[in-house]
Amino acid sequence: MKVIIVDDEPLARRGLRLRLENLGGVEVVAECGNGREAKEQILNLKPDVAFLDIQMPGVTGLELVQLLPKEEIPQIVFVTAYDQYAVEAFEVNAVDYVLKPIEEDRLGRAVERVREKLGSENIAAQREQLLEAVADLTQESPAALEEKLAAGELGNSRYPEKIAIKDSGKITLVPAREIDWIDAAGDYMCVHANGETHVMRITMKELEQQLDPKVFQRIHRSTIVNLKRVREICAHINGEYHLVLNNGERLKMSRSYKNKVQHFI
Secondary structure (H helix, E strand, O other): OEEEEEOOOHHHHHHHHHHHHHHOOOEEEEEEOOHHHHHHHHHHHOOOEEEEEOOOOOOOHHHHHHHOOHHHOOEEEEEEOOOOOHHHHHHOOOOEEEEOOOOHHHHHHHHHHHHHHHOOOOHHHHHHHHHHHHHHHHOOOHHHHHHHHHHOOHHHHOOOOEEEEEEOOEEEEEEHHHEEEEEEEOOEEEEEEOOEEEEEEOOHHHHHOOOOOOOEEEEEOOEEEEHHHEEEEEEOHHHOEEEEEOOOOEEEEOHHHHHHHHHHO
């Protein structure tokens, strides 16, 4: 079975390659660090399966699947540190959905699912396999997930309870509710939570899409704040405001975002 690994973290790619090769019967034909490179390699090498990280700068794993011609899409196994993309996995007919950090037994089950799907044209059985995979991940029964899918409720949890921050091959899961504010530093985001600063390589727009807008709002082109952490709003010169957080931190709200004040009243 020919495999391509797509993840922007070199250590994550290396770890997944070693685990896959240990399973036997698997040939890793390419490793890619971004979606654009992966698209080119998939079209050239035509692998049987692609193990895709969902959260990548630029082209995400989900966007990569959408960019590929339908007849060129290999079997897809999403590898992710959080579970809010379950609905999208169904929509692109992924064969499995594996949570980081990856356990070897769980990876083995994913590979077996791929083998079964490669040898089967039974769409109903394939869907059932994915349903079981997502049920394993979310700790809900397949029947309960079926009901939520039918009612359109599964997508309501699109904002994860924890934000996955990758750094030097390690993933830290930071509860979203504990984040005080976020600011940009070049190509990186600084996530401030519980007195600690976590750095992640992601755009402001991509990170903003992971956060519930009822709780988090942009107050500056480079700053997002947790509304529940705001203690005071202080008017400043030139029509600007300063927000004082519960921890005493002062953040500037620029004039172009002054309409956001209504969210605090």
